[in-house]
Structures are given as C-alpha cells and as structure tokens.
Amino acid sequence: MSDRRKHLEFLRKTAKDAIWAGDYERALTLYDDGLGLARGWKDRDLEDLFTCNRATTLLEMDRQDFDLSRLKEILLRNPTNFNGALAAHTCARAHELRGEPARARFYAQTALQKSRDLGFDDILASSYNVLGNLELRESRFEEARDLFEEALGHLQSRGDETSCLAAQYADNLGYCHIALDHVETGLPLVRRAVDLFEHHGARQALDYPCLDICFASVKTKQLEEAEVWGVQALALGKEFARNDVVKNSHYLLAETYSEMGKEPEADEHYEALADFYPNFPALKNYLRQISLMDVINLRA
Amino acid sequence: MSSSQSPRKVHLVGSRIRELRKGRRLTQTELSEMIGVAQSDLSRMEQGEYKVGLDTLFKILQVFDLKMAEFFGETESPTTPEARSLVADFQTLSEEAQREVRDFVRFKKLQEQPEDSMPEGPEDEKA
Numbered sequence: 001m002s003d004r005r006k007h008l009e010f011l012r013k014t015a016k017d018a019i020w021a022g023d024y025e026r027a028l029t030l031y032d033d034g035l036g037l038a039r040g041w042k043d044r045d046l047e048d049l050f051t052c053n054r055a056t057t058l059l060e061m062d063r064q065d066f067d068l069s070r071l072k073e074i075l076l077r078n079p080t081n082f083n084g085a086l087a088a089h090t091c092a093r094a095h096e097l098r099g100e101p102a103r104a105r106f107y108a109q110t111a112l113q114k115s116r117d118l119g120f121d122d123i124l125a126s127s128y129n130v131l132g133n134l135e136l137r138e139s140r141f142e143e144a145r146d147l148f149e150e151a152l153g154h155l156q157s158r159g160d161e162t163s164c165l166a167a168q169y170a171d172n173l174g175y176c177h178i179a180l181d182h183v184e185t186g187l188p189l190v191r192r193a194v195d196l197f198e199h200h201g202a203r204q205a206l207d208y209p210c211l212d213i214c215f216a217s218v219k220t221k222q223l224e225e226a227e228v229w230g231v232q233a234l235a236l237g238k239e240f241a242r243n244d245v246v247k248n249s250h251y252l253l254a255e256t257y258s259e260m261g262k263e264p265e266a267d268e269h270y271e272a273l274a275d276f277y278p279n280f281p282a283l284k285n286y287l288r289q290i291s292l293m294d295v296i297n298l299r300a
Numbered sequence: 301m302s303s304s305q306s307p308r309k310v311h312l313v314g315s316r317i318r319e320l321r322k323g324r325r326l327t328q329t330e331l332s333e334m335i336g337v338a339q340s341d342l343s344r345m346e347q348g349e350y351k352v353g354l355d356t357l358f359k360i361l362q363v364f365d366l367k368m369a370e371f372f373g374e375t376e377s378p379t380t381p382e383a384r385s386l387v388a389d390f391q392t393l394s395e396e397a398q399r400e401v402r403d404f405v406r407f408k409k410l411q412e413q414p415e416d417s418m419p420e421g422p423e424d425e426k427a
Contacts, residue, residue, distance in 0.1 A: 138341065139350045179351070247354050258309070263381075277358055286361050288381070291309040295317075297351035 008034050008046055012053060020164045022204030022240055024061045031057055048074045048083040052090045059093050068094050075110070085114035085123045092130050101134050108134065122165075125154040129169055136176065136299045145176035164205060167196035171209045175299065178216045187216050207236040207245045208298075214252045215298055218259070226256040247276055248298050255293060312357070314348040320364050321346075335359040 015030035031054040038046035051074065055066045071087045071094070078084030088111035095104035108130040115123035132147035152169040160166055171193035177186030193209045210233035217226035230253040237245030254269035267284075274284040310316075321331050332342040335356055344350035390401060 139344070139352070244353070251354055273354075280358060280362050283358060283361070286366065289309055290361070291311045292354070292357050294311050294313050294348075295345070295351050295357060297353060300351065300353035300356065 004037075004041060004043070005046070008037065008050070012049075015053065015057070019057060019060055020200060020202040020205060022202075024057060027057045028054065028061075045083065048078065049086070052083065052086045055090050056093065059090070059097055062097070064094065064097065079114075080118065082118070082120055082123075085111050085118060085120050088114060089123050089127055089130065092127070096130065096134060101137065105131065105134055121154055121158055125151045125165065125169070128154065129172065132172055132176075133299070136172070136297075139297055139300065141176045141179045145173060145180070148173035148176060162196055162199075164197065164200050164202050167193040167200075167202070167209075168205065170196075171212060175208070175212045175215075178212060178219070179297065181219075183216045183220055187213065190216070203236070204240050207233055207240065207242060210236060211245060211248055211252070211298060214249070214256070218252055218255050218293065221259065223256050223260050226252065227260075230256055243276070247273060251287075251292070251296075254287065255291065258288075314346045314350075317360065318346040320366070324364065331360075331363065334363050 011030050011034045015027040015034075018024070018027040018030065031050055035047065035050040035054060038050055051070060055068075055071060058064065058066050068091065071091050074087035075084050075091065078087065088107050092104045092107035092111055095101075095107060108127050111123055112127035112131065115121070115127060128147050128151035132144045132151060135141075135144035135147060148169055152166065152173060155161070155163070155166050155169065170189045174186040174189030174193065177183070177189065180186075190209050190212045194206060194213070197203075197205045197209065210229045214226050214229040214233055217223070217229060230249055233245060234249035234253065237243075237249055250269045250273040254266045254273065257263070257266035257269065267288075270284045270287045273287070274280070277283050321328070324331075326334075328342050328346075329339050332339040335342075336359065337345070337350075337352065337356060341350050345352065390398060393401065
C-alpha cells in the first residue's frame, strides 16, 4: 500500500470512529479532506471511495445534500471492484432515507450480488442489513429476522463478534424477535448490543437498543425496567436530535407510567408527544384511553 | 406522586380498525390513501400482520375522529377512567354476579336517598 493510500486509510478509519461516537461533523471534515487530497493527486479510485464515504456520513446525519447521480455513475464505472459495490450500497441507503423502498431494494440487491461475487464481506453483511431494515419498515418481521441473521452470520464467520456493526445487527435481530413476541430470544441480543456499543464508546448508537429494551419491558410488564430504559432512550434521542426516537420514547414512557398507575407522569409524556402534532388537539385524550402497543412498529 | 389504579385501556387492533373503517363506509383503498399506506399493507394491518409507526397510527385516529363511546362499543361513554374501568370489570362478571352488583348498587342508592323520600314501610320497622 502506498503512503498516500495509507494516509487516506487512516483518515477513513478515524472518520468511521467519529461516526460511531456521534461526531458527524468531524467525520465529514475528515472525508472532505480525503476527497480534496484524492482529487489533488488525480486518484480516481480514492476519489470515488471518499465520495461514497462522504455521502454515507451525510445520510447518517439525515442529510441528502449530495449528488446521488454521481454515486450511480461510480456504480456504472466500476462494475467489478469495491467502489462499485460500495456505491450501490450507498445508493440503497439514500433511497431508503428518501422513502423509496423499491429503489432501495434494487440497489441493496445489486450491492449484495456484487459483494458476494467479488468477496467483499463488509458490504455483503451491510447489504443484508439494509435489506433487513427495508423488510422491517414493512412489518415483515420474519423476513427481516432472517436477513439480520445472515448479516450477523457473515460478520461472525470472519471472527467479528464484537464490533459496532455486530452490535447494530444484533440489535436489529433482537428487535425482530421482540416484535414477534419472542422477547426471551430478542432481549439478550439487544442487551449484548448495548454492552458492545458502550464498550466502543458509541453513544449515538445506543438510542434504539434502549428503546427496544423499553419496548420489550412494557410488553412483559417489567415496568421499572421499562422506565429506566425509556428515560435513557429519550435522553439520547434529544441529545442526537432524533425525533423518531424522542416520539417513541415519550409514547413508551407514557404507557409505562399509565400501567404503573402514575397518571400525572404519563400525562407529561402524552403532552410532550402531542406537542409534535399541533393539528391533532384530541390526541392526548385518545392516548389516555387507547393503547397502540399491539399495532406499533418502532422501526416503521 | 400518584399511585392511583391504572385505567384499563382499549387496545387498538387490526380487527377494530376494520370495523371502524366499515362504520365510516370507507373502502380499504380510500382509507389507505388517507393515511398514506399501500392498500395491501392496510389489508395486512386489518389482519393484525402489519404494524406502523406513530405518525401513521395518529393519522388513523384522526381520520376516524373517534368518539370514545364509539371506540368502546358503548352507546354512551362513562366520563372518567375510573368509571370506564368499573364498566369493564362489570362486563367480565358472570350473570349471577352482575345481578348481585345491580342489587347492591340499588341498595346503596336507596341508602343515600334523603329519609323523607324513602318508601313507606311497616310501622314497626320504622321505629
């Protein structure tokens, strides 16, 4: 590996660590620097790599201010190398975020096929994960479960059982089991994800595992447990400005307190949730009397 | 900190969504367009297979614009959570137990009536 490439690999690794730690701005700066260097060196390969990585970072930030057609061009120019598979994977994530599941599925399948044919295990596992997420959004929990098992299996077959990616796939798999009412199978997977994320200092990734444990605990009437994890999920959702996590946390905490008979506390969370829906003034009254636990999907 | 008894909630389930939709004379296609899901997904939802996020669930509640009495399947809704809980408990009792509860309520009502409005009884019982 040339010195240039080594330097940019170091930038990539540092940026990836920054993403897991929730420091997206730092990651973006590092990828911008790498992109500038690659362009200066007129290294098309590295430029493509950093273009994909930069787009992935923006997607993590819920931003789409990048040129999607550029990613598709990279895919077309690189039918048999790593950048092509990575570009397909990044396109899948972009379409997923845009709420275009059919396109997302197409590009995820493309990434899966390429990474399988060319032996890129990281992208292969991650493509299974994207496909699993797409199934999960459509409540196909059994199909999603099988895909997350594949994702996790591919990491494990390479001896990776403790990375942040392994934690992420374990959490997704755990949630599927919980949604399928197999809490006893799902909960240990999610708890393992929490331990791994904490071990790696990946605070930003803890929000959904906390929410998932809260959800499982409400389902099984472990209300003190639900309260602890719900409060933690809410704090993380606020810290990292994730409205979906904040709303789900308020809902689950309200249900928890309602089940506990702590109506004033439940009301606080119903009110906080209702504040997100100013055009629905009756919402709080409905929520006081109707449970949505049987029809809710935290990942939809 | 309150420690009052938790009010019993009605669980929204797929079959209830179907009943409410039919009550509104909406087709699956119409409702699915109103709440922004595919018709096939709404069909799965009514069968209890499809679950959705809070945003969609709230759209469903908003579309139905439920009166609580309607949701609870009653002609008139009890006004407080305690009253609803009581009604729900009553409905789980056997016919015999329900008759005893009715008799007890009748007795308590009589007890709480002012004395001059009590029905006349034999002189020796009054004494």
